[in-house]
Amino acid sequence: MTNFPPSLTILASMDGVRPVFMIVMGLFLLVVAWRVAEKASRWTARILIAGALLLGLGYSVILPLYEAGVLHSPRPDDSPDTVAWLLGWKAVKQVALNFGWMLFGFGICLHARVFSSLFHPNKVPQPYPPRECTPRLKC
Amino acid sequence: MHASFEMLITGGLPLDMLGLFGLALVAVAAIRLSSRHRSWGGNTMAIGATMLFLARLWMILSPRVMTMDLEHALGPVFISLTIGLPPLFLSFGVAAVVLGFWSHERWLREVHN
Numbered sequence: 001m002t003n004f005p006p007s008l009t010i011l012a013s014m015d016g017v018r019p020v021f022m023i024v025m026g027l028f029l030l031v032v033a034w035r036v037a038e039k040a041s042r043w044t045a046r047i048l049i050a051g052a053l054l055l056g057l058g059y060s061v062i063l064p065l066y067e068a069g070v071l072h073s074p075r076p077d078d079s080p081d082t083v084a085w086l087l088g089w090k091a092v093k094q095v096a097l098n099f100g101w102m103l104f105g106f107g108i109c110l111h112a113r114v115f116s117s118l119f120h121p122n123k124v125p126q127p128y129p130p131r132e133c134t135p136r137l138k139c
Numbered sequence: 140m141h142a143s144f145e146m147l148i149t150g151g152l153p154l155d156m157l158g159l160f161g162l163a164l165v166a167v168a169a170i171r172l173s174s175r176h177r178s179w180g181g182n183t184m185a186i187g188a189t190m191l192f193l194a195r196l197w198m199i200l201s202p203r204v205m206t207m208d209l210e211h212a213l214g215p216v217f218i219s220l221t222i223g224l225p226p227l228f229l230s231f232g233v234a235a236v237v238l239g240f241w242s243h244e245r246w247l248r249e250v251h252n
Contacts, residue, residue, distance in 0.1 A: 018230070021234075039247065098161070101162050102161030103161070105161035105162060106164055108169070109168040112172045114164075114167055114168050
């Protein structure tokens, strides 16, 4: 695996692009979640950011390591130390991705006020104010 | 090995279900956003979350469901699809969720600034 500099065919292949794609997606999700959380209420912002941080860790650190072959599922000829290391990373991956999606989904639900009819059953959810003319939004 | 750690490694089904539940929540919230704000970001997010949900569901189910008989019944084309589609769905699902979330955020800024 030590072919440096990598040839163009490897860089252009699906296997070469996937880790980069994962890293970009994780970081971009984090940035967008940050920008949404700026305008959200307190707990919505906390839950959204927690989920996005976990997803960012999973997608931009752990999954590229798996794609690169640094981490893999344990093989029979691995030493016990290596197996413990790999199992630990597998646990981190499971927790980061699953809890990440869980918290992120819950945060978006709070942001979209999906549960407001459960907490305030008699209150009709207020729509956002109608579009107004702004310098950025021509109308 | 500690019991809880062993459960995390070998029997990760509750954890996987938690992730699936979170993806379903993302889809529900995205549909809610698209219906309330009429923004295409919500639609894209809903499609992406559904793709991720289907791919994850298949990856969790396939070791428990796929038997030799079922493979014979499905035939080569469907077997190829079950091998080829989940990674595609995982990649495009993440991309669609992130793109939709970004466009929704842009939309929020344009309306509320």
